[in-house]
Amino acid sequence: MLEYVGKIRDIARRLLSENKVDVVIGFRQGTIPMMSEPAVVSRPEDVDELYWDYNCGINLTNYLTKRTDRIGVVAKGCDSRNIVTHIVENQIKREQLYIIGVPCHGMIDRSRILAALDGQEPTAVVVNDTEIVVTGPGFERKFNRQEYLQNNCATCIHRNPVVYDELVAEKVEEQKLDDRYADVKKIEAMSPDEKWAFFDKILAPCLRCYACRNACPLCYCPTCFVDESRPQWLGKSIDPTDVRTFHFLRAYHCAGRCTDCGACERACPVNIPVRLLTKKLNMDVEDLYGFEPGMVPDVRPPLDVYRPDDPGGFIK
Amino acid sequence: MMKGLLEYMGTEPGRLHFSWISSAESTKFVEVANTVAEEVKALGPAKHFIKEKAEVA
């Protein structure tokens, strides 16, 4: 995706010098391999800071919430869907935005590559069409790109932006997948006790740093339920019940809104697969309401409206 | 949806119930109240999601 960099800079330069926007939000190249930093540029001479590669997994919609200026924003498929969600939820106006659409090839999974390296430290990572070539002091390892995509990218069916003002390249072919929810169904097949034990295990390292919540563009509430004190819904320690309550409600608050951008999972400093929770809800929303979040700007999300034909099977 | 996620995380189905009863349907109320109680009773005491003394150092 490196070929996008020049185009992104050209568009940003044009928008800023023609005074079409006040700022452009994109990514800056990271200071360590497989990372990049969200960045804002407001002068045409600074656009060369902007960058794009396989490590731009953070969702830039997160930086749009309640802004009042005119913004050029670089958006891959999932970002664009979250922009739609933001528009639906009145967090930003479409007229403020100039969306620089990026057809995405999927982001690479830093945590899995680091785990596979088992303590060896990469100093350079180059991604080509099929491979991820990782080099470090005294070693070179190659990984299959498709296998080491972030899990949400591997199961993504909306790689092209759904709204944009300009695309940086031709659209990419969308993936055709047999079953995007295989991992969820595997958990559903377990018995209640097995499920409980499974989630106890995956949530055990949680530090309550809230990186998953804060990386999420959906989490813009002024006061999060974990911070409420009258009443205080849950304790602040790392007691397993409190940790589980947090993860349960965080996921539930994303029901019918989550675009599976994977920012939460990418942000987690202790590698908890937090998407297993949101993905279950995505699957249910798709099954029950036939709804995919962030596709159309004028449709309210299903948990936001009542329709006479809403599924009611659970009501006695 | 909420029931779905609770069950996904290991709470037994049958702990959470929803119903819709008009204020005139006292018989339905009694019926549902009894069914709910029976189902919960069959599951036995709740084991999970209970916050007792915090399990910390």
Next chain:
Amino acid sequence: MSEWEPKITAFLCNWCSYGAADLAGIGRMQHTPAHRVIRVPCSGRISPKFILAAFRRGVDGIWVSG
């Protein structure tokens, strides 16, 4: 106590199920004593937080009724 009885939190709508419960009482109908009723102005008032809060305090079951 000879037999274990569950504790169930029942969130009942003021206008519907709470009325039905009232009517059941007037009619002297017999039913299980397992429920602890919380009257809410509407079942739409129920937030997932309430349900988790009840579970966290150790109830065995929850019944939300409109």
Next chain:
Amino acid sequence: MTSVIIAKSKLNDFLASLKSGYQVLGPVRQGDMIAFGPVNKAEDLALPYSNTRLSIKSVFFPQSERMFGYSLDKEDADAGIIKETPKEYPNRVVLGLRPCDAKAVTLVDVNMDNPQFQDPWWVKRRETTTLIGLGCEHPCSTCFCTSMGSGPFDETGLDVLLTELPDAYLAKSLTPKGDQLLKQAKGTDAASPANEKTAAEIKTKAEQTLPQLDTAKLKDKNMMELFNARFWERVQFACINCGACTFLCPTCWCFDIQDEVSKKAGDRIRNWDSCMFPLFTLHGTGHNPRDHKVQRVRQRFMHKLKYYIDKYGDGPACVGCGRCVQACPVNIDIRNVITLMNEYQTSAGTKA
């Protein structure tokens, strides 16, 4: 101070003798992370390793810790009386921590154990714990310890420093506590001057691989001008205000105290807190002096790199372990911030 050799083949003997007098903790594998956990045999140690994901601080200062308990039962004669929760302080050894972590512990001592205030739990745990550090032959690419007054073979805060030689560890005791431990330990042999020479070479070589950041000018900056510098806007943009950096940081010591009541008993618990959270400074009135993200981000860096230096005449309160560089979801790199702060032009004069 003595130096001995522990042959790798005798590591298990050494461990066994430690275990008779101490609980032994060390870097062990937990999932795909390395964390401090109980060590029973040499094979438990996740060696070689770069560093643990979380720092040593939880060994002395657990993320959540019960401080006091009380009863609310009216029948109880002691109802409403707050009592310290009894704790055990076994003799412990932490084997194989990195020197930067030990240095960090001494930086936190300034807060937890000073003439004015002594945190009883921190102090007791410090007294009963012996730290055996393992020098870093191959520092990580994100390490910058030598710039922060520490180093891959820094001895500050350690009781014993191990240097890995081809088939043995050279153990050098640095305190009476370390001396005593080595005297009682089995599996050790006398070290030769040749061993010492090899160790010194390894140390020099490791130090040379590390980058040098200039921090000398931080001390003399005008605090207010640095505080008002425009670069903070740029630094803070990407920040999502999670607490990953502060929770992973070995020198972040802030905590919050919460009462938790369950039925008829309550506990007073302290939990790590983070200056990244808006709740951290929220007043009871609803006013929040650090309401904006930029204020919180600035606080973290200013505290570590300026306030600490000004207040204690030491520091900075960073040891260059690079954990926050690795873990920040949005790649805010403290190394860049240090350079920005150090190079920022302020008028002369030290403190505002």
